[in-house]
Amino acid sequence: MNNLKPFTPLAGKYVGSLENLSSLEGQGQALNQYYNSQQYKDLASQARYQSLAAAEAQWIGFHRNQ
Numbered sequence: 001m002n003n004l005k006p007f008t009p010l011a012g013k014y015v016g017s018l019e020n021l022s023s024l025e026g027q028g029q030a031l032n033q034y035y036n037s038q039q040y041k042d043l044a045s046q047a048r049y050q051s052l053a054a055a056e057a058q059w060i061g062f063h064r065n066q
Contacts, residue, residue, distance in 0.1 A: 020026035034040055 021030060
């Protein structure tokens with residue numbers, strides 16, 4: 001068990017976060033934090049760009065075959 005000793009402070013930090021997810025309020029807070037995060041905004045922007053690029057490619061392909 002001594003080999004786990006260096007990880008104990010890190011584990012203690014995240015156990016509290018995981019315990020918070022066991023309640024609806026904690027889950028709501030976690031979702032709000034995620035949806036307001038830069039990571040979510042970046043992923044949403046990337047998905048929007050990919051969707052627009054795919055639609056444009058489909059439109060170009062359709063009109064080339066006309």
